[in-house]
Amino acid sequence: MSLFGELRKGIIAENPLFVQVLGTCPSLAVTTSVDNALGMGVAFSAVLICSNLCISLLRKYVPADIRIPVYIVVIASFVTLVEMIMNAFSPALYSALGIFIPLIVVNCIILGRAEAFAGKNKPLPSIMDGLGMGIGYSIAILLISTIREILGSGSFMGVELFGSNFQPVLVMILPAGAFITMGFLFAAFAFLKNRKAKVKKGEVI
């Protein structure tokens, strides 16, 4: 596959959240506002790209039996780096994301890409793969957080949208709102997929 193809597949065809259903925990927890989701997306992508590059460079030297612990150490080191940088330059975001920054370590997407892609491919395709998956995941959590913030607080990235008469739907920024938004989005994607299959068969136009 071409380099651009590696980049593109992560965004739609193999979207980590909506197609592979990986990394659901942070996507529910940090999507109460678009700012938080953006921070999480950037932190996640940075870790994914760096770990993919590093693991790809190490792929010939790591014995197959101990590859998982090696991957975990590599990923945990980059997560620690991101944690420190974020704590130093953006303490507000650091405390808003809280425990979900160290938990990037156990995000199945990163270990999954290391195992499925970076451990077998050259550095450049691995970076593109990491970039694509990072963008795909960021788009997905931005979508969820946009819906939740607009309905739940009546604002977008902290800017009031509707004036003082708007009564926010408080439940959308509670945990229940996270689950229901995910439910509607997954149902919408399933609907589009089913429809596409039917159009192919000629059942509906």
Added chain:
Amino acid sequence: MGQTFAIIFGSIFISNIVLAQFLGICPFLGVSKDIKSAVGMGFSVMFVMILSSSITWLVNEFLLVRFDLEYLRTIAFILTIAALVQLLEMFLKKNIPSLYKSMGVYLPLITTNCAILGIALVNIQDGYGLFHTIVNAFANSAGFLLAMVLMAGIRVRLEEAELPESMKGLPIVFFVASSMALAFVGFTGMI
């Protein structure tokens, strides 16, 4: 005594690990298709969570804090948990085969379960002592078990429901989880 009770009640009902803290969503969605595997997963998580929380507490107290290495907490904890799960698997396989049979399949999944690392980190952040760390790990995993069993019970019924095609599978599970989360909001303010 009062604090112990507050931790237990709070972690099971008010800030349920799955429905309010969003930890351990993957097994909650993946292993909740029938009650038997939900119970197996729930008890495996309970076992590993209590063990790993107490060991990571010791690691933090006697290695990281003593030698000023707190910035290595994430790496140290994930390695401790991975090694612990691996050891546990080997120990059970050799010495208690019957337990290994019922728990073995879930153990590798538990290493990358964010609930285990999450609770280990929460215990340190909240400044619990060893006793309250164990209590908190127990209460959180009991909350996990409760959510798993409730979800599995509902999903068994859902198998027979007539759903719109797009709602089948994961979407409806999210809707059910949403109603469960709403129900648990009712416990807020009890302590």
